[in-house]
Amino acid sequence: MSSKYPLRTKRKAETRKKIVRAAQEILYRKGYEATTLEEIAEAAGVHVQTLYRHFANKQELASSSDWSWFQRFSDTISNPSRTENTFEFWRGWLEVTFRHLTSDGGDGYRRYITVRHANPPILGQLSTIRAQYEDLLCESLAEDFGMSPVGPGKPRLVAGMLLAGSSYVLRRFEVEDDIDLIGEAIAVVDEVEKMFGHLIRERATS
Secondary structure (H helix, E strand, C coil): CCCCCHHHHHHHHHHHHHHHHHHHHHHHHHCCCCCCHHHHHHHHCCCHHHHHHHCCCHHHHHCHHHHHHHHHHHHHHCCCCCCCCHHHHHHHHHHHHHHHHCCCCCHHHHHHHHHHHCCHHHHHHHHHHHHHHHHHHHHHHHHHHCCCCCCCCHHHHHHHHHHHHHHHHHHHHHHCCCCCHHHHHHHHHHHHHHHHHHHCCCCCCC
């Protein structure tokens, strides 16, 4: 449903983006504990009360980009017109996402990973997000395999392997300057598909 107030909606979205960009810049530079919401608001050019209308606390703001990416993932993998199997979809998702996040050469994304790994409040949010990624991958794999997504069956185990592999590559990317992030991430998907790709049945088309 389109908004009755498109200009107001657009302004709110622009304000939210300004706040997130300011937060990321300061968090990268100063770290989570040393950063205050007041200085983020000042850097974004908004009143701190405006910031609070968008984000309830610093923890929510610090993980907002991860939630935003997850929402895009959720919308895309749940699209009923999707025809790729889960391995194809995950491979393409990682390539597009990592290419975007490292478009500046990768230094900004590497700093972000370092900041979030060093701060338990952010890691708590990331754990919640990761569980939801796993649930959606599990459901998609269950459809591919013609199996139930309930319980510790193959769909759940394979979903966990895909996520664990991506996490491993990101940990290396954080500390290794010469790693091919996209190539390594795709190689993990290829390896898992070699082991379990034979389970895929033809997807039903709507």
